[in-house]
Amino acid sequence: MTQSHRMFENPPALPHDIVTEAVERGLGDTTHEPSAAVALVGIALYDDDRAFIEHCCIEVGMRAESGSQLLGLAGLCLGHAARRFGQLSERAVALAEALATRSELDPADVDGRALDGLDDIRSYLHRGEAE
Template sequence: MQVHRVFFNPPALPHDEVAETLERALGDCSYEGEAASALVGSALNDDDYEFVEHWCLQVGTRAVSGSPLLGLAGLCLGHTARRFGHLSAEAVALVHALAARAEADPADVDGRALDGLDDVKDYLHLR
């Protein structure tokens, strides 16, 4: 039996809803699925660069080891670099740190952080 998967890009949500969802997930991992959709929707569709980067930084620095939100924060910073053409020095450093953690221990940070680093390097012309 072949399984057909459907790809879905979540929409950008209102900023207050994103902030509330992410804060809740940072305190209770049972909300990580909801938070993942909120973060991805913002990274792919929100036009407020500062808001998107802020929440990627919050998630990438505050989520607990092993949380899928860590790798996702790195990936979303890669999306942000692609969409806006820049990241703060703090965000670039976080992408590198998350990717290094993913290489050292995929149980700590998943491999999406490595994809985020590839995007940052490609779109910000870093090597």
């Protein structure tokens, strides 16, 4: 019996134009969601431009169709940004809260990663630091 071990590596932050293109493709065609997901995670974990991360997550959160894997991921990525920067815009926090509420009401609409993201926001966002 042969055992196979999967290796997971966090994706790198890609240049903003490539991320924007990947997100747009993912929002327009579900077959491109995996590359959009990789682009979002990469910037959430490693990009130093919080405003760009928030912009991408807000675009996804506002435009992705119900059931898209990108919705829960947008909430999770906002949680990563809160952990890294200690602050988020009020609009980003409101979106994360809305996505988490949708997830609680119907996990087929928005998956549970939105709840994890909101937990991170609540843990890492400094009081009064929503802009």
